[in-house]
Amino acid sequence: MKTRALPMLMVGIMLSGLWLISSCNKRTNNVVDPPAPINVDSFGESQTLEVVTWNIENFPKTSDPNDAIDGVVGVILGLDADVYGVQ
Numbered sequence: 044m045k046t047r048a049l050p051m052l053m054v055g056i057m058l059s060g061l062w063l064i065s066s067c068n069k070r071t072n073n074v075v076d077p078p079a080p081i082n083v084d085s086f087g088e089s090q091t092l093e094v095v096t097w098n099i100e101n102f103p104k105t106s107d108p109n110d111a112i113d114g115v116v117g118v119i120l121g122l123d124a125d126v127y128g129v130q
Contacts (some may be wrong), residue, residue: 078116
């Protein structure tokens with residue numbers, strides 16, 4: 044019984060490894076255009092380093108989570124700062 048258990052274990056490990064490797068890199072062809080930047084007050088100059096912090100916990104929640112994500116991305120693109128700290 045012991046001699047048969049080791050090969051079965053090895054086969055199981057190999058199959059699990061192949062499954063993990065084959066499922067790691069799924070390529071998608073669904074290219075999504077980024078949302079348009081939202082008009083926000085700009086600040087800083089091209090010679091300065093703009094650092095922004097934003098606690099988005101209370102960002103307006105919508106029924107569609109993608110709308111909220113698009114809103115966050117739009118604000119970040121609109122700010123055009125150099126460094127972002129998001130929590």
